[in-house]
Amino acid sequence: MIKLKSPLLLASLFALAPLSQAYAADEQKIAVLIPGKHNDNGFMEAAYRGYEKIKAELPVEASYVSNISATSDPVLLTEAMRKLAQDGPDMIIAHGGQCNGPAEIVSKEFPDIKFVVIQGHVQGPNLSSYVVRQEDSAWLAGALAGLTTQSDVVGHISGAWPKPGLMGRAAFYDGLKHVNPDAKFLTWFTGDLDNTAINGQAAAAEIANGADVIYTMLNAGRQGVIDEIKSHDGKVRHIGNVSDWTQVDPTFVGSAVADASVAILNAARDLTTGDWQPNQIQEIGLGKGDVVKLTLADDVSPEVKQKLDELAAKIISGEITISTSYDGQEFNPASGEFVDQSFKESLKAKS
Template sequence: MKKRFFMVPIILGLLLLTACSSDEAADKKSSKEKNPNKQKQEALKISMVIPGNIKDKGFMESGYNGLMKIKNDLGAKVDYIDKIKPEKQSMTNALEQLAKKQPDMIIMHGGQGSEATESVAKKYPDIQFVVTQGHVKGSNLSSFEVLQEESAYLAGAAAGLLTKSETVGHMSGIRVVPGLKGRAAFADGLKQTNPEAKLLTSFIGDQDDNALSKKYAEAQVEKGADIIFTMLNSGREGVTEVLKAKKLKHIGNVKDYVKEDPQVFIASAVADSGMAGFIAAEKLKNGTYKPNVNEQIGLENSKAVRLSLSPDVPKSVKDKIDNLKKKIESGEIKVKVDYDGPEFKLEK
């Protein structure tokens, strides 16, 4: 009987220890769910969905380069799926495939994946999701947007100051929101520095068709354009070919085309969307990442958004562009993102 009485407090003690351990484990799990920045000993695992070709010389390549920067600069383990159609089901399947591997963060490169990411994020609350160039958010979802309209505005302003024919061209592919905003901003900047200049603006329906972009470039040049601003991917080369042959000037976007081909590119409206994903991953690594936010990245971050100008551009023009940049950063200039003017189409 004495043995039984001695066993009672021992058993009670064990039960209390078990209960405490369970509570502690629950608290740790709850803490992890509430704090996405809880540091791990092992390297971060970052995955990305790229709904396109990583060698498109434009938006998708920028996203891939951003992922490689995450790998090289942050020491993260990275994974990605590319070459899928920008359709909801295809993007959903890709997100699900990556989520099953339980990375710390999954980045959807491009706002076209917003709806798919919202849906999948709800199923995987322990993973942080990010959409670049998007506007969605949730308890484990944020959007990081590079404001390409700010560099596009400066590109328009530069075109207005540099055109000799008083006619400037613009060309984009499909009518997605970033492209429409960029076109509006370019038109706004052009009007700022040269209200009398004529704008020939075209959405040609394809980002990568060089034969088509070449036809539009030839038509715009025939109507007097001596500078053309392109918001294309692989299809930019068709425009470059025409402008080189005519000894006219090109303004690029996304990356610094002035460095690549200063012979034809007078400027480039750098808008490195890959930096959006990198900044999100960097914040996760250093403990400052927050879910449920829409973060915008503009001219204040010159690594992500800036206007690159050729060395041939006069100092007076560079000074004016720098002054406009400061006014955008201070809020004195509000860049327009809606365009209601005429559009240029091929004559049948």
């Protein structure tokens, strides 16, 4: 197993691993690329859980690399993927929509390797995407926020801007407005999924402007929001994502579960069974087991639980169509003002 501690070690670590030693000759080989920290208590850790499931359940030789870039730098991700491909695995599974572009580039350079992007939206002759529909549980999270807010001000905080993150934010907003059309929405992308300080500061600003429920789509940076919310003596509640945060901290009123580890295992299993196909986008959504769901804290009222169950049934039946685009303004915590979404382009340039 090759495990990267920093982007600067990328080239040297791969150089230290001769191709002849990378894999045994008689097993199918799978490499998992995790852009962020594999133990971030968030989306990246889901990738590591998927890797562990591959190791435990499938007759393959699996390896992973992690902590490539905190800002999802496409150049670094492309180079990391290319280095993995040079070791000659049968399949490379790249985690996160930030790997869409790198996978499109590197898959063309290595046509004999199968490529998969988790939460991706790309496909090609040797490339497919496996998607856990986090927008389904994010929509329900928005409905939960709209049904439980006392101030009618709801916040959202995320870090990076890959397409799945933007879709999740839009779905949350759509669910919020479905049940509470008068609610005020404070949304912000801090530029870093792991930085506790800047994400905590964003939460403080949203709370100062009235938010009493905040939905976070973060990795390690979520702890900064948790700490800020705890300082408000139960007056502010938190909604998590990816895993069930209601089992972690009592500040969470719910969590928009979307277990991407299952998608990683599915892709690897499809390789071993011969069922993997190129040019595909495989989706797992609400109603397909426990992969995608909204979990609730014990203190959520029976009335709210019943309403959310009814809404979930309507999503599954197709009666509710989820919007995955958001065209509104964003709340800049540094200034306390609303700005157009184009404002974040300057933040991307700095990150």
